[in-house]
Amino acid sequence: MLSSEVRSKEGFDYGAPRQPKVVQAITRPELDKISQSLAKHMKRIRNTHGQAKSSVSLRGLEKAPTGIGGLDEISGGGLPRGRTTIVCGGAGCGKTMLGLEFLVRGVEEFGEPGVLLAFEETPEEMTRNVASLGFDLKALSDKKKLFLDYLPVEPSEIHETGDYDLEGLFIRLQHAVDSVGAKRVVLDTLEALFSGFSNMAILRAEVRRLFRWLKDRGLTTVVTAERGDGTLTRHGLEEYVSDCVILLDHRIQEQISTRRLRIVKYRGTRHGADEYPFLIDDSGLSVLPVTSATLNHKISRERVSTGISDLDTMMQGKGYYRGSSILVSGTAGSGKTTLSCHFADATCRRGGRCLYIGFEESTDQVFRNAASVGIDLNRYVKKGLLFHRAWRPSQYGMEMHLLHIHKLIDTLKPESIVIDPVSNLIGSSTQRDVRSMLMRLIDFLKEKGITALLTTLTRGGNHLEATEEQISSLIDTWILLRDVEQSGERNRCLYILKSRGMAHSNQLREFVIRSEGISLLTPYIGSGRVFTGSARLAQEAKDSSEALLRKQTIERKRGELQAKRRELEARIENLRVEYAAEEKQMEMLIHQAQNVEHRLELDTQEMAGSRQAGLSGDRQNRKHVNGAQA
Amino acid sequence: MKEKKTRGKTAGGSHVAKDVFELRLYVAGQTPKSLAALANLKRICDEHLKQEYRIEVIDLVKHPQLAQGDQILAIPTLVRRVPVPLRKIIGDLSNTERVLVGLDIRGPSAPVAKAESA
Numbered sequence: 001m002l003s004s005e006v007r008s009k010e011g012f013d014y015g016a017p018r019q020p021k022v023v024q025a026i027t028r029p030e031l032d033k034i035s036q037s038l039a040k041h042m043k044r045i046r047n048t049h050g051q052a053k054s055s056v057s058l059r060g061l062e063k064a065p066t067g068i069g070g071l072d073e074i075s076g077g078g079l080p081r082g083r084t085t086i087v088c089g090g091a092g093c094g095k096t097m098l099g100l101e102f103l104v105r106g107v108e109e110f111g112e113p114g115v116l117l118a119f120e121e122t123p124e125e126m127t128r129n130v131a132s133l134g135f136d137l138k139a140l141s142d143k144k145k146l147f148l149d150y151l152p153v154e155p156s157e158i159h160e161t162g163d164y165d166l167e168g169l170f171i172r173l174q175h176a177v178d179s180v181g182a183k184r185v186v187l188d189t190l191e192a193l194f195s196g197f198s199n200m201a202i203l204r205a206e207v208r209r210l211f212r213w214l215k216d217r218g219l220t221t222v223v224t225a226e227r228g229d230g231t232l233t234r235h236g237l238e239e240y241v242s243d244c245v246i247l248l249d250h251r252i253q254e255q256i257s258t259r260r261l262r263i264v265k266y267r268g269t270r271h272g273a274d275e276y277p278f279l280i281d282d283s284g285l286s287v288l289p290v291t292s293a294t295l296n297h298k299i300s301r302e303r304v305s306t307g308i309s310d311l312d313t314m315m316q317g318k319g320y321y322r323g324s325s326i327l328v329s330g331t332a333g334s335g336k337t338t339l340s341c342h343f344a345d346a347t348c349r350r351g352g353r354c355l356y357i358g359f360e361e362s363t364d365q366v367f368r369n370a371a372s373v374g375i376d377l378n379r380y381v382k383k384g385l386l387f388h389r390a391w392r393p394s395q396y397g398m399e400m401h402l403l404h405i406h407k408l409i410d411t412l413k414p415e416s417i418v419i420d421p422v423s424n425l426i427g428s429s430t431q432r433d434v435r436s437m438l439m440r441l442i443d444f445l446k447e448k449g450i451t452a453l454l455t456t457l458t459r460g461g462n463h464l465e466a467t468e469e470q471i472s473s474l475i476d477t478w479i480l481l482r483d484v485e486q487s488g489e490r491n492r493c494l495y496i497l498k499s500r501g502m503a504h505s506n507q508l509r510e511f512v513i514r515s516e517g518i519s520l521l522t523p524y525i526g527s528g529r530v531f532t533g534s535a536r537l538a539q540e541a542k543d544s545s546e547a548l549l550r551k552q553t554i555e556r557k558r559g560e561l562q563a564k565r566r567e568l569e570a571r572i573e574n575l576r577v578e579y580a581a582e583e584k585q586m587e588m589l590i591h592q593a594q595n596v597e598h599r600l601e602l603d604t605q606e607m608a609g610s611r612q613a614g615l616s617g618d619r620q621n622r623k624h625v626n627g628a629q630a
Numbered sequence: 631m632k633e634k635k636t637r638g639k640t641a642g643g644s645h646v647a648k649d650v651f652e653l654r655l656y657v658a659g660q661t662p663k664s665l666a667a668l669a670n671l672k673r674i675c676d677e678h679l680k681q682e683y684r685i686e687v688i689d690l691v692k693h694p695q696l697a698q699g700d701q702i703l704a705i706p707t708l709v710r711r712v713p714v715p716l717r718k719i720i721g722d723l724s725n726t727e728r729v730l731v732g733l734d735i736r737g738p739s740a741p742v743a744k745a746e747s748a
Contacts, residue, residue, distance in 0.1 A: 152701055157717060159732030162666075162724035167658040167705035168690060168697050175694035197704065197720075 061268040064112070064184065064220040067105030068098070070287030074272035075244075075263060082218040084211050084241045088225040088233045089248030094259060094280050095224040097133075098248065099186035100126070101284045102222055104135045107145040112183035112220075115147045115176040119192035123148035133284050147176040153196030160198060166206040170213060177219065185214060185221040194235045211240050232264065243267050249275070256429075258397040261287050277399030279407070288406045297446040299323060304350070304416070304451055307342030310520035311479075314496055314505035319346075320477055321501060323449040325442050327472065329456045330481030335492055336455040337361070338513055339481070340418045341370040341377065343453050348380035352415035355408060358390040359424040366390075374516040387412050393424045398437040401425065405441060409448065416451040422471075423456040431470070438471050476500045484510075484532045491532035494520065510536065651675075651683035651733075652712035658705045659691045663722045667706040670723035678726075678735055708732075 063077035072078050079085045079102070087095050103114035118126060126148065127137040140146035149172060176182065190207070197203050214221045223241065228234035238245050245264040250257060260275045278287040303318035312319045320326055326343075328336050340356070347354040358366055366388060370377050380386035389408060396404065409417070425434045438454075445452045454475075472478060477499040483490045494511045496504045509520045510532045521536075655671060657664035668687060675683050690697050690705070700709050704720040710733055719732040 149698065150701075151703060153703065158704075159717070159719045159728060160721050161719055161728040161732065162670075162721035163663055164704045164706060164721040165663070166703055167661075168656065168702035168707065169704075171658060171690045171694045171705075172697045172702075175697070193703070 063269075064106070065110060066102045067109045068101055068285045068287065070276065070278070071261070071285070074276060074287065075266060076269050076271055079220055079222065080243045080266070080268070081220050082215065083243040084214055084221040084223055085244040085246060086223050086225055086233065086237055086241050087246045087248060088227050088238070090227045090250060093248040093250040094278070094285065095248055096121070096126075096188050097130070097280055098246075098285055099188055099222045099224055100130055100135065100137075101133075103146060103184055103186055104130075104137070104140065105284075106184045107140055113145045113147075113180040114184035114186065115149070115173070115180065115182040116186045116188065117149050117151055117173060117176070118188045119151050119153055120189050122150045133280075133282060135284070144180050147180045147182065149176050153192045155196050158196060164199075164202065166193075166203075166210070169206075169210070173210075173213075177217070183218075183220060185219045187221065187223045189225065190223050191225050191233065191235050191237065207237070208240050238265075248278075253397060253429075256394070256397040256400075258399050260399075277397075277403055279400065279403045281407075286403065286407060288403050297323075297443075298449070299446075300449060305346045306339075307344075307346030308339070308518050308520070310509070310511075311494070311518075314507070314509070314520075315477075315499060316502055316504070318502075320451060320499075322451055323446060324476035324500070325445065325452045325454065325474065326477040326479065327454050327456060327475040328479045328481060329458050331458050331483055334481035334483055335511070335513055335518065336457070336481060337366065337369065337420055338373055338375075338518055339479070340420050340453055340455055341366070341373070341375045342518060343416070344377065344386060344418055345370075345375045345380075347416045347451075348377075348383070348385040352385070353412060354380070354386050355412055355414040355417045356386060356388045357405065357408075357417070357419045358388065359393045359419070360421060362390050363388040372515070373513055373518070387414065393427060398425070398429045398433045402437050402441055406444065409444075409450065414450060416453070417445065418453045419455070421455040421457050423458075435470050439474055442471070442474050486532060487535045489533045489535075493532065650712060651679060651681050651710065652686075653683060653733075654686045654688060654700065654709040654711060656688050656690055656697070656700065656702045656705060656707045656709070659689065661705075664706050666722040666724065667708070670726070670729070671708060674723065674726055674729050678730055710734075 062081040063072075063075070063079065064081040065072050065078035066075075087098055089095050100116070103116055106112040106114050116123075116126070121129070123137070123141075130137060137146060137148060141148055151169070151172070173185070177185065190210075193203060193207070194200075211221075223237065225233035225235070225237045227247075228236070232238045232245060232247065242265070244266045247262045247264050249260045249262070251260065252258075259278050259280065261278045262275045263271045263273065276287050278285055300322040302322040303315075303320065304322050305319040306312050306315070328339050330336050344354045344356050356366070361369075367377050367381075377386055377388075381388065387408070391404075393401070405417075405419075422434075422438060425437070429437075442452065454471075456471075475498075478497040480495045480497045482493050482495070484493050492511050492513070493508050495508045496506075511518055511520045653671070653675075655668060657667065671685065675685070688696050690702065700707070700716075700718075706720070706722060708719040708723060708729075710717040710719075717732055717734065719729055723729050
């Protein structure tokens with residue numbers, strides 16, 4: 001009622017207040033009918049919403065997906081459909097590969113036939129080059145899905161006299177497009193033309209006409225071009241095409257090469273502007289947008305076991321949070337790898353998939369060593385739960401490592417990942433690069449909800465509670481392993497330096513690696529010091545003997561006390577007996593005295609009776625005499 | 631459109647080469663450039679070529695697949711198939727001097743030394 005009043009004040013006319021419907025009047029079938037029509041209605045709303053969404057994107061720039069992993073993501077859906085994209089870069093940076101993959105995937109995944117005009121390589125050479133990537137160009141051209149044409153430009157054979165144009169190129173292109181019904185065209189190093197023809201005025205006009213021609217026919221085109229000195233392309237092709245320019249780069253740093261891709265320009269669309277590392281491997285190109293630095297990953301409240309029940313106990317008896325990142329740092333030989341193996345073992349035992357990346361030890365070595373402490377990792381490999389990959393940190397640059405891990409995660413979809421150790425990466429790159437790479441890796445893992453265990457080696461002389469990679473602030477749970485050297489032995493200690501979001505134990509625990517795995521020893525809570533190994537045993541023995549001594553002293557004192565009490569009691573009893581005897585004696589004497597008194601009185605009365613004298617006066621006199629005597 | 635034109639020269643001439651010139655002119659339709667090229671070619675051959683020659687005109691608009699054989703990009707292109715080596719001259723052939731150099735023909739009006747130096 002209140003709301004209707006408010007509304008009427010605001011000027012809304014709701015008419016007479018509606019009669020509320022009687023709920024009981026609706027029968028079950030009616031209710032079903034209502035809910036059905038409601039569901040239909042909702043579906044329609046949702047559909048129209050979806051259509052509205054897609055029509056919005058249609059109104060924008062239409063994209064032709066490349067099918068190249070990652071490139072579609074950073075370009076917002078692919079290359080501009082019906083327009084020309086320039087792919088430029090130095091020698092050997094993968095321009096042709098990108099173009100070819102664009103064509104092949106266009107045919108295989110998007111049903112769009114393509115044409116490749118190669119100015120530098122023959123179709124046979126090209127077919128051979130990409131066969132290793134699983135691209136069968138011959139089969140595709142046999143199926144009339146792909147048209148390969150080779151247009152060599154030999155400046156030595158060509159003499160120019162007078163006016164000409166490149167109609168031949170257009171005719172051949174038209175022929176190629178018509179013969180397969182192409183939607184995509186790749187012109188591989190169009191700039192070869194510039195070396196073959198000397199009349200720049202004609203050439204430039206013709207190149208401009210070519211781009212116009214391609215655009216008019218709605219062909220999605222990739223033109224590759226050599227990188228120029230200070231310009232994007234050597235002959236300024238970017239002046240003609242201004243829709244999309246992709247720059248590929250191949251850089252060597254610390255003797256390790258990294259390929260990078262950058263979208264320099266993409267008219268009419270939002271795109272990632274960073275340099276993205278990319279990889280050419282046996283499945284073609286893959287670009288991974290790895291510079292995402294968002295901090296909005298969903299977190300889990302679920303807990304996963306550490307693989308060591310005692311360690312679980314230290315973390316409220318539950319272990320790590322799922323999807324958190326754990327750092328295990330420690331000096332050499334402090335048991336980092338064994339701890340990692342336990343974690344991998346626990347993941348697989350639950351039936352989860354685990355990816356173990358080793359930068360130091362080969363697969364066999366890790367498995368043998370794990371078996372020596374009672375962890376059989378081989379059976380999980382056979383079950384397809386554990387994936388161990390080992391490579392040298394120096395094998396790739398930082399970005400490549402990241403890409404590799406990304407790819408592995410994408411294909412294997414593990415629940416948890418172990419990287420052992422990340423400190424080895426330092427050797428192959430600068431600290432800043434490693435930190436940046438690990439930060440992005442941890443971000444990525446968190447986004448995917450993958451529990452990550454990283455180990456890092458603390459070198460001798462370094463501060464224990466700092467990592468060389470300076471990643472400790474990114475880490476959720478940090479377990480410190482350290483050696484304690486004491487009375488001629490080294491013993492291992494474990495300590496949870498931090499663990500976000502849980503009440504964890506603050507104890508420094510000694511742990512031992514036995515043939516059945518790691519176990520933590522019950523904490524020795526002594527006099528302010530930590531004792532490990534035999535010192536701990538000695539201290540325990542000493543402590544127990546001291547305790548025994550104390551106990552004996554107490555016993556003795558207690559006995560003494562009891563004896564004293566008994567003595568006291570005996571004396572009290574004695575006194576009491578004496579007293580009782582004395583009392584009896586006294587009472588007897590009193591009695592006798594009373595008797596005497598009584599007799600005297602009787603005698604006096606008798607005497608008074610016989611003398612008939614005044615009793616009272618007589619008595620008074622005697623009292624007076626008594627008082628004087630007293 | 632394929633045209634073949636041959637012209638026989640009187641046999642037994644002292645400076646007649648053994649080879650017959652086989653020339654192919656690639657055009658694309660009846661464009662002014664193509665027509666000019668054909669006219670220029672005929673004129674040059676008549677004026678300067680002492681050997682027997684054969685001109686084949688190929689219209690790529692009608693036979694686009696033929697462009698691949700001689701790797702034609704520019705139009706018009708004149709290809710000297712015989713004698714070897716293969717030579718290509720592009721353009722409307724308006725510069726007679728350059729055509730002669732391109733075809734490697736020593737015309738009477740072009741002294742030997744000049745042709746070679748050019």
